[in-house]
Amino acid sequence: MDGFPKGTIVDLTHEYSDQTIYWPTEQGFELQEEFGGMTEKGYYYAAKKFTAPEHGGTHMDAPIHFAKDGKTVEQISVEKLIAPCVVVDVSNQTRQNSDYQITSQDFEDWENKNGKIPDNCIVLLQTGWSQFWPDRQKYLGTSKIGPDALPELCFPGLHPNGAEWITQNRKINAIGIDTQSIDYGRSTYFETHRILAATQLPFFENITNLEKLPPTGAIAIALPMKIKNGSGAPLRLVAVIP
Numbered sequence: 656m657d658g659f660p661k662g663t664i665v666d667l668t669h670e671y672s673d674q675t676i677y678w679p680t681e682q683g684f685e686l687q688e689e690f691g692g693m694t695e696k697g698y699y700y701a702a703k704k705f706t707a708p709e710h711g712g713t714h715m716d717a718p719i720h721f722a723k724d725g726k727t728v729e730q731i732s733v734e735k736l737i738a739p740c741v742v743v744d745v746s747n748q749t750r751q752n753s754d755y756q757i758t759s760q761d762f763e764d765w766e767n768k769n770g771k772i773p774d775n776c777i778v779l780l781q782t783g784w785s786q787f788w789p790d791r792q793k794y795l796g797t798s799k800i801g802p803d804a805l806p807e808l809c810f811p812g813l814h815p816n817g818a819e820w821i822t823q824n825r826k827i828n829a830i831g832i833d834t835q836s837i838d839y840g841r842s843t844y845f846e847t848h849r850i851l852a853a854t855q856l857p858f859f860e861n862i863t864n865l866e867k868l869p870p871t872g873a874i875a876i877a878l879p880m881k882i883k884n885g886s887g888a889p890l891r892l893v894a895v896i897p
């Protein structure tokens with residue numbers, strides 16, 4: 656990339672609001688008014704404050720989230736987070752099966768069509784689930800809040816064998832998905848999270864607008880909030896299509 660990127664910029668980020676989807680056991684994003692209006696000095700002034708868990712909305716998981724010696728958010732270098740991206744579209748498979756898990760076979764099929772997944776790229780997994788955002792029933796499989804929701808979670812994810820394949824056979828910088836979690840909804844041991852975290856790979860969840868990207872050729876720019884010691888952080892993810 657030399658100079659200012661020319662091309663179409665696509666925002667791959669959901670908004671943060673009281674509609675933003677978090678894990679059912681988490682209290683979601685809140686924005687509180689601190690002041691909004693005319694001051695005594697005659698000028699307008701507005702300020703708010705927000706509270707939010709690390710993991711919800713469009714966000715990055717740092718490896719520490721599922722690995723004791725994993726990196727924390729501020730330790731992930733931005734050089735890794737600005738990179739060419741490839742989009743692996745499995746929305747045909749998920750249309751038939753909400754429990755679909757992306758396997759090594761999907762990566763091999765993708766490569767047969769598009770060429771080898773290049774070194775130092777960011778892999779974005781397109782299940783099509785972002786079309787359901789922010790409808791919790793459709794997006795998560797349940798609109799329940801709290802622990803009762805957990806057995807009802809249902810959405811696609813990355814199969815542990817897909818996670819193993821991509822981390823062992825390719826040298827990628829990061830991976831992202833357009834669902835609430837990189838493990839599919841029915842996962843209870845989060846094997847995919849653990850495989851990725853063990854290799855110090857950061858990953859992104861709840862991303863959107865992947866249908867606007869070509870399978871190859873775009874550049875992803877992923878800028879998480881730089882939370883020291885964070886296990887995850889809100890993420891502004893965009894792509895530039897040259």
Ligand SMILES: [Zn+2]
Pocket residue numbers: 709710711714715716860887
């Ligand atoms: Zn997370």
